[in-house]
Amino acid sequence: MKPVRTRFAPSPTGYLHVGGIRTALFAWLLARQNKGAFILRFEDTDKKREVEGAREHLIDSLHQLGLDYDEGPDIGGPFAPYTQSERLDSYQKWAQKLIESGRAYADPYTPEEVQGFREAAQKAHKPFLYRNHRPENPPAWDGTKPLRFKSDPKAYDWEDAVMGQLHTGPEVVDDFVLIKSDGYPTYNFAHIIDDAEMEISHVLRGQEFLSSTPNYLNLYEALEVERPVLATMPHVMGPEGNKKLSKRDGAKDVLDYIRDGYLPDALVNFIASLGWNDGTEQEIFSRDELIAKFSLEHVHTSGASFDERRLEWMNGSYIRALPLDDLLNKVADYWPEEVSDYPAEYKKQVLGLVQERLKYFSELPELTRFFFIDLPVNPELISSHKHLKKLSIDELRDLLQQAQASLEASDFSLQDLTDRLNNLLEKTGQKPAVLFSLIRIATTQSPASPGLADSLAVLGKETSLRRVKAQLNQLN
Ligand code: GLU
Numbered sequence: 001m002k003p004v005r006t007r008f009a010p011s012p013t014g015y016l017h018v019g020g021i022r023t024a025l026f027a028w029l030l031a032r033q034n035k036g037a038f039i040l041r042f043e044d045t046d047k048k049r050e051v052e053g054a055r056e057h058l059i060d061s062l063h064q065l066g067l068d069y070d071e072g073p074d075i076g077g078p079f080a081p082y083t084q085s086e087r088l089d090s091y092q093k094w095a096q097k098l099i100e101s102g103r104a105y106a107d108p109y110t111p112e113e114v115q116g117f118r119e120a121a122q123k124a125h126k127p128f129l130y131r132n133h134r135p136e137n138p139p140a141w142d143g144t145k146p147l148r149f150k151s152d153p154k155a156y157d158w159e160d161a162v163m164g165q166l167h168t169g170p171e172v173v174d175d176f177v178l179i180k181s182d183g184y185p186t187y188n189f190a191h192i193i194d195d196a197e198m199e200i201s202h203v204l205r206g207q208e209f210l211s212s213t214p215n216y217l218n219l220y221e222a223l224e225v226e227r228p229v230l231a232t233m234p235h236v237m238g239p240e241g242n243k244k245l246s247k248r249d250g251a252k253d254v255l256d257y258i259r260d261g262y263l264p265d266a267l268v269n270f271i272a273s274l275g276w277n278d279g280t281e282q283e284i285f286s287r288d289e290l291i292a293k294f295s296l297e298h299v300h301t302s303g304a305s306f307d308e309r310r311l312e313w314m315n316g317s318y319i320r321a322l323p324l325d326d327l328l329n330k331v332a333d334y335w336p337e338e339v340s341d342y343p344a345e346y347k348k349q350v351l352g353l354v355q356e357r358l359k360y361f362s363e364l365p366e367l368t369r370f371f372f373i374d375l376p377v378n379p380e381l382i383s384s385h386k387h388l389k390k391l392s393i394d395e396l397r398d399l400l401q402q403a404q405a406s407l408e409a410s411d412f413s414l415q416d417l418t419d420r421l422n423n424l425l426e427k428t429g430q431k432p433a434v435l436f437s438l439i440r441i442a443t444t445q446s447p448a449s450p451g452l453a454d455s456l457a458v459l460g461k462e463t464s465l466r467r468v469k470a471q472l473n474q475l476n
Helices: 018-033 054-065 088-100 111-123 187-197 207-223 254-259 264-272 287-293 308-320 324-331 337-341 344-354 361-371 393-408 414-428 432-444 452-459 461-475
Strands: 005-008 037-040 104-106 147-149 156-160 164-168 177-179 202-206 229-233
Touching (some): 005 018, 005 202, 018 037, 018 054, 018 229, 018 254, 018 264, 037 054, 088 104, 088 187, 088 207, 177 187, 187 207, 264 287, 324 361, 344 452, 361 452, 393 414, 414 432, 414 452, 432 461
Antiparallel strands (some): 104 147
């Protein structure tokens, strides 16, 4: 068996959204599962589309997700360089080989002439094929004209590791450009050379390349190189499920998710689940489980749709599984400056209260602000409250004074607070939606908080009473 060598071959044309990085993840999983190698290669032969900073950004995305590669542009390896624009000699060498074997020719036509052929085919209701216009005596190729592949049209039957058995007729095989007039190879040519030279065993890539595959099969034959296993990934669809996920659907950069406080393991789990499962109902997979269980045969043949709510849910479940000490370390950068003065024990108590509902870390400042600072009394919280707005100032003041008296006598243990709050309900004859909301607003200045008794116990007696007093002052 040949060693498994997979590659991720992005073009440095922008950031990676979750759909784009899924191919990298699957290729990585396959390599790790088989103790093979995972290779990063930059396909930068279309200089016009290149985006400044995209290379660093792609590398950072892989690093942040923990998709380590064994060979690549920045780390080298036995088949360096791993950047196509630095491999032009290679493409020239293989192009010469094709010229010598009569399988490539200089394209003598101007764009206007090609356009003429195209229109003529259209008029005749025939598909346009370059190979119907092969020049009889092509000029010698001097690099100023495109170099075209001289195809050998035939039907193909081949096995795609995801899509299964595929069949095409000879009409889809055509003479495509190998080297452009600017001296750079096309993707169609360069990736085949690179995959062969880099001894890639499995090519995983998006569905958009499927229609060109018969041309690639033809080229493998002409070059007399062994073709790797081909595995076509179905599109990741947008949230509606009816079109390919795009940046316009809010398909954020994976680094934005990292910045928002999504855990790399949760992102990896989520991305793996876009179009793959192990055939059971299981949804949460650790990285090691993914490595052990991944298989191309279980990649779905139709598009998976991207559902950000599901990602939030999944990330939340990874957050809930974290021991408090880990959680404390991981959220350090998300909390504002003033939080750093508080002791770790206090912060852990706060985290213990919000861990259950936290979906990603950047929500934390908003959810926990009141544990660290006295927010100014906001009268609107009462005047816009569904139940409280119906009470008079006197009623509100009376209720809050009763709460104040009871809290003053409390030792602020969770048990004592729970008992006292329940007694107050009985004594005042109010519903929790009224009484507890009022105390919650007074002590947190927030419309929602974790359980009231829990929050009060963490805030402590002094802070809680200081805030009740501030609210009473405002009511007066
Ligand atoms: N450079 C191609 C792209 O970014 C990669 C296709 C492939 O993996 O072969 O779409």
